[in-house]
Structures are given as C-alpha cells and as structure tokens.
Amino acid sequence: MSMKVVKPGLLTTIQDTGRTGYQKYGVLGSGAMDTISLRIANLLAGNKETEAGLEITLMGPGPSFELSEPAVIAVTGADFAFHINGEPAPLWKPVLVKENSVVSFGPCKMGSRAYLAVAGGFDVPAVMESKSTYVRAGIGGFYGRALQKDDELPLGSMTQCSEIIAHRLSDSLGQHGFSAPDWSVSSRGFLPLKKNPVIRMLEGAQFHAFTEEAKSRFYKEPFTVTPQSDRMGYRLKGAPLELQEPLEMVSEAVTFGTVQVPPDGNPIILLADRQTTGGYPRMAHIISADLPLAAQTMPGEHITFSAVSLEEAEMLLLEREQQIKELKARLKMEWLI
Structure with a gap:
C-alpha cells in the first residue's frame, strides 16, 4: 500500500519526533517543528505517537x-483548508478515506505547518533510529529529500487500534x-494559535552580557520573523541587541529554541534542523511548551518575548504532557473498550 504525491507543495518532508542521542557526534536532531501536532495526529490515526x-x-x-x-488518516497543525475529493474535510479527528481518493491542502488561515499521519505510518528506513528527513545532509525520510511529484510513499502495516478505527468508521462511510x-x-x-504570538522564554547563559537597554527591549519590543527563515532557524528583525563589550566565546551546545544573537544584533531562534553547537551569545531559550507556537509562526509576523521562571516552564510542560496522557486514555476508551 502506498500514497502517491500528486503535488508536493512548497516543502513537504517525512518527520517523526526527532533523532535523539547523536548530537554529541555532531548529528543534529531534525524531527517535526511542531511535535505536539504530529504526536496528536499519530494518536488519532491509531499509531504510536x-x-x-x-x-x-x-x-x-x-x-x-x-x-x-482505503486508509485512516488524521491532519492537525495550522488552520487551513483541507479537502478530500474536493469536499471540505475535518481536522483534528480520525478520517477513513475511500480508495482512489485525493486529499489536498489549501490556503493557510493561521499558522504555517500541517501534519498528516496515516495508519501504519510511512515504511521508510530509519537512519540513526529516526525516519526524520534532514535535507541538507540527504539523510532519513524519502531518499533524504523533500517530496516530489509522482513519489510513491510506502505505508506500513496498521496497528490493531487503526484496524478498529477503520472498521468503526466504515459503518458510516456510505456513498461519501x-x-x-x-x-x-x-x-x-493543545495549539492556541494566534497572530503575532507572545513566546515565553528563560534567560540564556549570556543574558547578563547584554546592555540593560538591550535586555529591556528584548522583552518589550516585538521582533519580525524575516523571509530568511527555515527549519534551521528563524531570523528576527528588530532594534539591534547590543553587548556591554565585545565577547569572545568558545562554541557551546545549543538546542531547539535557543535564541542566539550574532554581531548584527538581530536574534536567531534555532529550530529543528539547528546546528549542534554555536559560538554566538545565547540570549534566551524558548520554553518547551511554547516551541510549537514558535514553529507555527509565519514570516512577516511579529514575536514578542515574555520571561518566565524555570519552575513555571516545568509546570507548563508537565501540564501539556498530562493533556497528552489524558487524550491517549480517552482514545483508548473510545476505540478499544
């Protein structure tokens, strides 16, 4: 069983929750930019998250x-137009699609990334324990690249849960x-999208090295996401953030959500395809709970940063993971009991 690419779109890649454990060897994590949306799409389709x-x-x-x-799919993420055989189709729920059907994605209303999960997942080789695509290195996913017209993506075997979902939904399929x-x-x-979001942060290791004026502006003034942004990082434009004095640094580890400030004073948010180390001052780190919101921001939108404590950041992450846990329990009750 396979899925054929009719139109590839701007950038469509196979991603999972990331390539972990290899950054110490210089291999970056990749994975979904918005892991929450991907995890929920998988749960709705009956897959492992x-x-x-x-x-x-x-x-x-x-x-x-x-x-x-026929296939069970689920689509989550941004707010956009989604159709099956030309008919408007629902988001954030499992959908049984008839054979010889075409699913299509239209203009985006809010956010910038959608996630499509298919029961059984995509049967592509894992590279360093992950199917995620890293296009620059040509590894993972479908031949290490973005999808192209006429690609045939092999699908894996459905789980027991996916088979139950398909059976239940087939009763109401009818002529649709x-x-x-x-x-x-x-x-x-799970994903409270809004234009020009406020993103919560923790102060970085070099936060103290910036001028008082720069530190004040960082949390009060908006920054614009520029078109020179991609899966590696978002380049922001705003009033330049200045150091108290020149700072010589040895490259240090960075992670998803690290905010570095290069010499021009305009911050860069490091994202899924970030490098493993960086030599620019680390102004801040986006908290884990807000990474999906940051990843869904479109070029041209404004981001405003807000400081929180480490305790608040941990609490917000635990609350989100509890939401996921409760969703898994409810889905199990819906389909398996």
Missing part, C-alpha cells in the same frame, strides 16, 4: 496526495468519500 508523518509547510497552495486503497466521528480534539487546547 512517535511514528513518522508528513510535515507540510503551508505558504501558498498546499500539496495533494492520492490513496489507491470519507467518514469521521462526530467528535474532535480541541485544537486550541
């Missing part, structure tokens, strides 16, 4: 895919091209 799905960058017309056989339950996951409960 760490399974690989499609990350779809939505800036302009989106991609489309053809399924030659797809079938879905009358409930859905609350997208705002």
